[in-house]
Amino acid sequence: MNAEPNLRDLKQTPLVVRDLTVAYHRKPVVWDVGLSIPEGKLVSVVGPNGAGKSTLLKACLDLIPRSSGEVLIYGEPYAKARKRVGYVPQRESVDWDFPVSALDVVAMGTYGQLGWFRRVNKRSKALAMQALDRVGLADYAHRQISQLSGGQQQRTFLARALVQDADIYFMDEPFAAVDAATERAIVELLKELQSRGKTCLVVHHDLATVPQYFDWTVLLNMRVVASGPTAEVFTPENLHKTYGGKLSLLTEAAEKIAKAR
Amino acid sequence: MFELADIFDVLFLRNYNTRLVVICTMLLGCACGLMGGFLLLRKRSLMGDTLSHATLPGVCLAFIIAVMLGGVGKSLPILMLGATITGVLGCAAVLYIRNHSRIKDDAAMGIVLSVFFGAGVALLTMATKMPAGAAAGLESFIYGKTASMVLTDFWLLTVVTVCVLGLSTLLFKEFRLLCFDEAYAAAQGWPVRRLDVLLLGFVTAVTVAGLQAVGLILIIAFLITPAAAARFWTDQLDRMLLLSALIGGLSGWLGASVSALIPNMPAGALIVLVAAGCFLLSMLFGLERGVVIRGYRQLELKRSVGRQHLLRALYEILEANAVSAEGIQIRAVPFRQVRGRRTWSDAQLRRYLKSAYNEGLIEVIDREDQISLTSAGLEAAAQVTRNHRLWEMYLIEYADVATSRVDRDADAVEHVLGEKMVAILESKLQSYRPVESSAVPVSPHPIHPGD
Numbered sequence: 099m100n101a102e103p104n105l106r107d108l109k110q111t112p113l114v115v116r117d118l119t120v121a122y123h124r125k126p127v128v129w130d131v132g133l134s135i136p137e138g139k140l141v142s143v144v145g146p147n148g149a150g151k152s153t154l155l156k157a158c159l160d161l162i163p164r165s166s167g168e169v170l171i172y173g174e175p176y177a178k179a180r181k182r183v184g185y186v187p188q189r190e191s192v193d194w195d196f197p198v199s200a201l202d203v204v205a206m207g208t209y210g211q212l213g214w215f216r217r218v219n220k221r222s223k224a225l226a227m228q229a230l231d232r233v234g235l236a237d238y239a240h241r242q243i244s245q246l247s248g249g250q251q252q253r254t255f256l257a258r259a260l261v262q263d264a265d266i267y268f269m270d271e272p273f274a275a276v277d278a279a280t281e282r283a284i285v286e287l288l289k290e291l292q293s294r295g296k297t298c299l300v301v302h303h304d305l306a307t308v309p310q311y312f313d314w315t316v317l318l319n320m321r322v323v324a325s326g327p328t329a330e331v332f333t334p335e336n337l338h339k340t341y342g343g344k345l346s347l348l349t350e351a352a353e354k355i356a357k358a359r
Numbered sequence: 360m361f362e363l364a365d366i367f368d369v370l371f372l373r374n375y376n377t378r379l380v381v382i383c384t385m386l387l388g389c390a391c392g393l394m395g396g397f398l399l400l401r402k403r404s405l406m407g408d409t410l411s412h413a414t415l416p417g418v419c420l421a422f423i424i425a426v427m428l429g430g431v432g433k434s435l436p437i438l439m440l441g442a443t444i445t446g447v448l449g450c451a452a453v454l455y456i457r458n459h460s461r462i463k464d465d466a467a468m469g470i471v472l473s474v475f476f477g478a479g480v481a482l483l484t485m486a487t488k489m490p491a492g493a494a495a496g497l498e499s500f501i502y503g504k505t506a507s508m509v510l511t512d513f514w515l516l517t518v519v520t521v522c523v524l525g526l527s528t529l530l531f532k533e534f535r536l537l538c539f540d541e542a543y544a545a546a547q548g549w550p551v552r553r554l555d556v557l558l559l560g561f562v563t564a565v566t567v568a569g570l571q572a573v574g575l576i577l578i579i580a581f582l583i584t585p586a587a588a589a590r591f592w593t594d595q596l597d598r599m600l601l602l603s604a605l606i607g608g609l610s611g612w613l614g615a616s617v618s619a620l621i622p623n624m625p626a627g628a629l630i631v632l633v634a635a636g637c638f639l640l641s642m643l644f645g646l647e648r649g650v651v652i653r654g655y656r657q658l659e660l661k662r663s664v665g666r667q668h669l670l671r672a673l674y675e676i677l678e679a680n681a682v683s684a685e686g687i688q689i690r691a692v693p694f695r696q697v698r699g700r701r702t703w704s705d706a707q708l709r710r711y712l713k714s715a716y717n718e719g720l721i722e723v724i725d726r727e728d729q730i731s732l733t734s735a736g737l738e739a740a741a742q743v744t745r746n747h748r749l750w751e752m753y754l755i756e757y758a759d760v761a762t763s764r765v766d767r768d769a770d771a772v773e774h775v776l777g778e779k780m781v782a783i784l785e786s787k788l789q790s791y792r793p794v795e796s797s798a799v800p801v802s803p804h805p806i807h808p809g810d
Contacts, residue, residue, distance in 0.1 A: 177548070185546040192540045196400060197596045206536055212548040215529050218394045242594035258543075 103232050107172035112266040112297040113158065118167035120157045121151070127153045129320045131167070138295050140288050141300040142312035142328070146341050149319040151301045152188065155268050158299075159185055171266060181210070184264035186255050188271050200254045201239040204229050207261030218296050222261075229257040234283055249280030256287060266297040273304060285311055308332055367598045369616045379513045380505045384572050384615035384626065385608045388581065390520040390565045392607025393527060395582035396589065396600040398562055400538040404453075405465065406450060406559070408579040409472045411566050413449025415479025415575055417441035417487045418500050426489055435495065435571065437513045442500075449475045450559060503574030503627025505615050512571070513517040519568045524559045534558060572615070574627040583636040585610065591645025610634040665711040670720065670740035671747060672700040673732055675802075678744075689737055691729040748802055749784040766788055 108114065119126055119287040128150040128315045135141055143151050156162045158169045160176045171179035171299035184207075201223065230236050233253040238246060246254065252272055259267055272284055288298055288311065302308060308315060308328060315331045317323040318338040324339075368374040371383060397405050413430060421441025425431065447469050456467040486497055496504075509686070527534065536544045537554050545551045569578050585606035589599045614630030637724070643650050674687075681687045684699075698708055712730065715721045720736035732740060 108386065156542075161542055161545055180546075180548045183546070185543060187542050191542060193402075197537050197594050197599050198535070198539060198589065199595070200536075202596070203539070206540070209532060209536055209549075212532070214533070216532075218532060272713075303429065 108170065109174070112172060113134070113299065113337055114170040114173075115154075115158065116170075118154070118157060119170065120153050120162060121165045122153075126135075126320065128157060128318075129179075129316075131322050133315065133316060133322060135297060135299065138258040138292060139297055139314040140292050140312045141297070141299045142308050142317060143299060143316045143318055144302055144305065144308060144340070145318035145323075149340075152270050154318065155270055155299070155301060159183065165311065181262075182265040184223060184259035186259045186267065186269040186272055189248065189252050189255060189274065191270075194246075194251060196243065198243060198251075199240050200230060200235060200243055200246060200247055200257075201226050203243060203254050203339060204257045204261055207258040210262065218306045225261050226257070229260040230254075230326055231351040233257045233259060245259070247277065249276040252276050253283060256284065260287075264296070266299065267291065268286055269298060269300045271301050271303060273300075273302060273307075277350040305337070313325050360424060360453050362438045366616075366620060369619050372755040374619070377616070379510065380508050380619060381612060381615045383508065383516050384505055384611040384630070385512050385526075386403060386517060386520045386611070387565065387572060388585075388607035388609070388630070389604040390607070391569060391578070391581045392514075392585035392589075392603040392605070392713045393524060393600055394558075394562045394565050395584075395586040395607070396596075397527070397558055398532050398592075399539060399586040400596075401558065403559075403562075403577070404583050405468045406453065407562055407582045408567055409449050409468045409475075409567065410559075410563060411570070411575040411578045413475035414442035414446040414567060414570060415476055416482050417443065417479075417502065418492075418570070419479055419482035419497065420445070422481065422486050422490065422497060427641045428485075435509075438500070439515075439567050441612055442570055443563060445475065445479075446563055446766025450563075471527075473562075499574070500570050501574050501576060502625045503570075503572055503577060503630075505572045505626040508571065509789045514744075516568045516572075520565050523564050527558075527561055530554075530557070531597070531600075545556030572611075572626055573630055574625065577627040577631045580631040580634060581607065581610070581738060584631070584638050588634070588638040588641035591641040591648050593647050602784055606634065606637045610637065662714065665707070666715060666718075667747075668701060668703070669697070669708070669711040669715055670732075672697055672735070673721070673730070673736075674740035674744045676700070677732070677737075682776075687737070687741075689732050689734065691724050691731040694728055694730060721766070745788045751802070 100106060111134060113135040115131055116126055118131040123160065127148075127163075131154060143154065145151050152316055153162065157164050157313060158171075158176065159167075172182060176183070191284040202218075204226035205218050205222050207229070208218070210226055212218070227236065227239060230239050233256055235246075235250060235253055235257065236253060238250060243251060243254065256269075259269075276284070288300070291298055300312070302312070309332055312328055315328040316325045316328070317331065317336055319340045324336045369377050370691045395407075398404055400608065418438050418441050421437050421656065422443075425437050430437070452471045453467045454465070456462055456470070457464055462470075471503060533544075533549065533554055535545075536549065537551060537558065541551055544554075559605065564643075566578055568583070569581060573581050586599070586603040587784065588606050588615070592602055593599050610633040613633045615626050618624045618626035618629050628793045641649065644652075646652060655777035673692060676692050677690060679686050680690070694708075703711075712721065713725070716723060719733060722731045722733055722740055724731060
């Protein structure tokens with residue numbers, strides 16, 4: 099476990115999670131999670147299916163209610179630090195048949211700045227275009243989104259988060275089912291963000307590429323098994339603790355609690 | 360029957376008696392079309408249906424209470440108020456069941472819809488038995504009857520629809536985000552719950568406003584059909600909503616007009632029929648996703664794929680017999696040999712040959728037993744083969760695709776390669792060119808005759 103940063107350092111720490119528990123239908127999905135992520139790291143969140151990776155992300159972004167605990171982004175609760183956060187949801191979370199173009203989707207990243215009632219203007223379109231260019235999709239700006247490949251759709255989502263020019267990015271499985279070209283594009287983008295001092299928290303499922311892409315790793319299976327520099331944390335023992343025996347004691351305990359209530 | 364002049368007068372709003380009704384129904388149609396667009400994209404179509412059915416008990420209750428208090432039962436504002444209250448209650452019941460049990464949306468809506476409607480029918484029977492006896496006409500809320508509108512109703516409905524039209528235009532950006540990606544909207548700090556309530560509130564407003572004209576059973580069609588029709592014409596949300604509003608307006612205008620001309624013909628039914636007619640036309644002939652245009656595109660693609668396969672097959676046969684890359688000579692090839700290059704039937708191949716012949720790409724010698732490329736055909740074949748191989752090499756080099764799999768993948772993708780892409784590939788793959796003078800690079804994998 100990491101040492102808890104003191105008050106002064108808290109403002110410089112992109113993400114601190116304390117005693118976070120989230121439960122669906124009385125069943126804990128994330129259990130007593132404590133984390134502290136230093137600035138400028140590419141962080142992978144790794145764990146088996148149902149380990150609560152997406153839930154952890156969503157709880158950090160106030161998208162689902164927390165049963166207990168707190169999340170601090172640069173020392174502030176999410177509602178106050180929102181402008182410093184970019185979010186890339188899972189690709190399957192939306193209907194790609196929706197009548198909008200790639201540019202329209204990316205421009206959604208500027209809605210927060212625009213505020214109520216104001217239309218998408220030239221400036222936000224220009225920003226959206228720049229972001230599309232950064233992910234290599236400038237030529238596809240005016241395509242309806244269902245005409246994009248899966249990888250291009252994923253990159254559209256990334257571009258939308260880039261537009262916000264955030265300091266910390268939460269990405270939910272950006273590498274899921276993408277082509278090699280997109281995977282490479284995303285990795286380059288992550289490195290570029292890191293070089294500018296940004297922090298990226300990425301839910302990742304491909305264990306093979308973890309040490310290559312990420313310098314910080316959180317191993318999660320309902321609770322945090324280990325968190326720290328990938329070189330130290332990403333060990334066979336820790337992986338075994340995270341993945342080994344899917345019906346671990348923890349899951350059983352959780353089910354018993356759910357039944358007892 | 361009626362005179363042509365009467366029809367003209369009603370349709371073009373010259374008839375004083377029907378003018379207000381027609382204008383009002385048309386405006387309502389616009390508002391319904393617009394809100395229906397959002398409802399459809401938010402995947403809440405059935406919610407609209409639940410809402411409209413749940414208004415019936417409210418209408419009847421409002422009537423009963425008003426009469427009991429000694430007022431005029433059939434005053435539209437009072438009935439609309441009642442309709443709104445139970446309509447909203449119905450929606451709230453659905454949301455409650457969904458959020459607090461494991462019953463899914465559709466089942467929850469089915470339960471609420473039928474229970475509320477049942478209660479409404481029971482209350483309606485009670486209302487008609489009331490001594491005041493003025494309940495006659497309440498059933499027009501079920502099937503819709505525009506003729507019963509009076510001037511004050513007109514103003515009320517116009518204000519409601521214009522407000523909804525104005526406000527939802529103002530909130531276009533917010534609603535678009537809400538409908539497309541709710542979680543992202545929430546993460547960005549938009550009050551998603553309240554926006555959702557607002558959207559549903561607008562839908563409630565137009566539904567309640569439309570009850571008297573269209574009736575609660577059919578109003579769902581007024582909401583959804585124009586939006587569904589509009590989707591066939593465009594891939595852009597703003598255009599889709601505009602079109603949906605126009606189709607809604609058109610349905611309201613025509614439906615109300617014809618209903619005014621034919622005695623006892625309910626407007627609701629006519630409006631829905633007009634909207635359904637628009638839907639059918641759009642589904643068939645819509646320029647973006649209509650059945651006809653899609654079939655045509657599919658056919659075009661098939662043709663172009665077939666043409667490219669044929670040209671490449673012919674080129675590769677010639678290439679196999681040539682001494683050097685420059686030495687490819689036009690030569691007649693037996694039909695059987697072409698047939699053996701791919702999995703295609705005689706009939707298929709003959710069809711491709713025929714269209715290639717019509718394009719002047721091949722010549723047929725000896726009653727189709729021998730095929731020969733023309734010089735234009737050789738040029739086209741070289742171009743097709745070159746594109747194909749560039750793409751193959753690109754896949755091998757850049758996308759970590761195994762060599763043995765490339766040919767099949769490339770067959771599907773090369774047909775979407777534009778000229779620009781080819782130019783990029785060319786510059787990227789300069790080094791791969793085996794013979795500098797040759798326009799066509801060699802295949803990156805051995806070519807099997809049956810492959």
